[in-house]
Amino acid sequence: MALRFYNTLSQQVEEFSPAHDNTVRMYTCGPTVYDFAHIGNFRTFTFVDLLRRWLRASGFELNHVMNITDVDDKIIRNAAAQHKSLEEYTAIYTKAFLEDCGKLRLEPPERLTPATQHIEDMVLAIERLNTSQHTYTSDGSIYFRIASFPEYGKLSHTDFSGHIAGARVDVDNYEKADARDFALWKAPKEGERFWKTRLGPGRPGWHIECSVMAIKYLGETLDLHAGGVDLIFPHHENEIAQSESLTRQPFARFWLHAEFLMVEGQKMSKSLGNYYTLRDVLDRGYKPEAVRYLLASVPYRKPLNFTFDGLKSAEIAIERLRNFKRRLETDQFIAGCNEKLTFRTAQASKAFIEGMNDDLNTAEALGALFEYVRETNSAMDSGEFRADNVRTAADLLTQFDQVFAILEPTTATSHILDSEVESLIAERVAAKRGKNFSRADQIREQLLADGIILEDTKSGTRWKRK
Ligand SMILES: [Zn+2]
Numbered sequence: 001m002a003l004r005f006y007n008t009l010s011q012q013v014e015e016f017s018p019a020h021d022n023t024v025r026m027y028t029c030g031p032t033v034y035d036f037a038h039i040g041n042f043r044t045f046t047f048v049d050l051l052r053r054w055l056r057a058s059g060f061e062l063n064h065v066m067n068i069t070d071v072d073d074k075i076i077r078n079a080a081a082q083h084k085s086l087e088e089y090t091a092i093y094t095k096a097f098l099e100d101c102g103k104l105r106l107e108p109p110e111r112l113t114p115a116t117q118h119i120e121d122m123v124l125a126i127e128r129l130n131t132s133q134h135t136y137t138s139d140g141s142i143y144f145r146i147a148s149f150p151e152y153g154k155l156s157h158t159d160f161s162g163h164i165a166g167a168r169v170d171v172d173n174y175e176k177a178d179a180r181d182f183a184l185w186k187a188p189k190e191g192e193r194f195w196k197t198r199l200g201p202g203r204p205g206w207h208i209e210c211s212v213m214a215i216k217y218l219g220e221t222l223d224l225h226a227g228g229v230d231l232i233f234p235h236h237e238n239e240i241a242q243s244e245s246l247t248r249q250p251f252a253r254f255w256l257h258a259e260f261l262m263v264e265g266q267k268m269s270k271s272l273g274n275y276y277t278l279r280d281v282l283d284r285g286y287k288p289e290a291v292r293y294l295l296a297s298v299p300y301r302k303p304l305n306f307t308f309d310g311l312k313s314a315e316i317a318i319e320r321l322r323n324f325k326r327r328l329e330t331d332q333f334i335a336g337c338n339e340k341l342t343f344r345t346a347q348a349s350k351a352f353i354e355g356m357n358d359d360l361n362t363a364e365a366l367g368a369l370f371e372y373v374r375e376t377n378s379a380m381d382s383g384e385f386r387a388d389n390v391r392t393a394a395d396l397l398t399q400f401d402q403v404f405a406i407l408e409p410t411t412a413t414s415h416i417l418d419s420e421v422e423s424l425i426a427e428r429v430a431a432k433r434g435k436n437f438s439r440a441d442q443i444r445e446q447l448l449a450d451g452i453i454l455e456d457t458k459s460g461t462r463w464k465r466k
Contacts, residue, residue: 003058003357005224006301008232008255009155013359016254018223023061026051026224027214027252029231030112032069032206033093034078036277037100039291040261040268043304044228046295047258047360049106051226053403054356064109065217068094070116072172072206076192086116086193100278103288104295105405111217115209118216122204123197125212125246126184134245140187140200143168146179149241155255156233172206176233184208184242207238211251215243225252229259258300264307281311289406290314296404299361317370318406321397324373325407327380328394337388341379345392348372349399356403369400411451411466421452425461428454 004015018024028048031037052062070090079089126142129135134148146152153160160179169180183205188194194201214222227236243251263274281291293314298304348368355365376393379385401407424443431439444454451466
């Protein structure tokens, strides 16, 4: 079965392929860099990473654009409170975001692009919307007239025909019940950062940045647009209204949305004390790959309940797979090939692909893999697994890890001192001499986890930092 996704726009599961050549033109909404990103944000970004990796595993090339929202109400407020310029303030959280993405092994998009570098592009787009009668001005701000776009509501499947014409909303985020004409350009308030432009002084609203950057870099019709479910309304609905009013073309063929993340069964909120940034979780001693695994293991369209027990289970699951990989690499198997097991491996690989092709059903894909690992471990114990079965089993793990990316342990930036390395190497030499090979191996592993690579030569053990 071919790759298929649930499309929020059509409310159907549809077969996916790019419209033109082999390249998927995709746009995903990036972070607002006003604070450290929380684990709910990273659920969506991890979903996007799985999506990227699976599209590529399916043979497509990617042209993926993600924005950085580096101007908005919260940023302006926080920067002013800390007596920092907008640039100084957003640089801190942009850097933190990229570091966090690195820890979670999220691939960078082909283009990561800050909103404030596109002010002129946004001014041009708003001028064109002015010309085509989709806007009006009030108190120096420019609003998109949603009555001018009869299809408004088609993504969130909501009938907004009863809304009050001419009523306006100035904030960027609001509920469906408060659907109003939204701000494309905001007049500056006292003391606020603004840009001097042909539209007058002010700054862009949030929604226009995504329409403008997506069309600029990817063309009038994207293959795929994704984000969290909280963005369906108003953000993505507004992106469609702006973009399609500008181009008269469908803005995106596929819309994919990741569900919410709960913490210990409750909505995450600062007031409940269950609000976690990625940094909070890692500070508790959990490995980033355990967080990645937990976020990836629940299919993106299902709500995810983030629990610390779940993180512990994720660590166990990862260890099981790493042990299996280690066995493939180090166990001695009887020569020959067990054809039944070769067939079983091909079956597991097919089931894994089927799971991922089924709207990225990671639970199904993981289920197929773990069943295979359990059976194969038994076959190894009983001696049925043969030397020539290693390669296909290893290929299956590679196929899995190209998407899930958890098999390699994180080697934290090493803080181990040279003298400590030397004394552990001395201990290892002594252990080997005393034929205590398990201790010697343990030391090698321990050093490797600290980013130290050992090389045994005739003249002794050499070492280097990774
Ligand atoms: Zn967006």
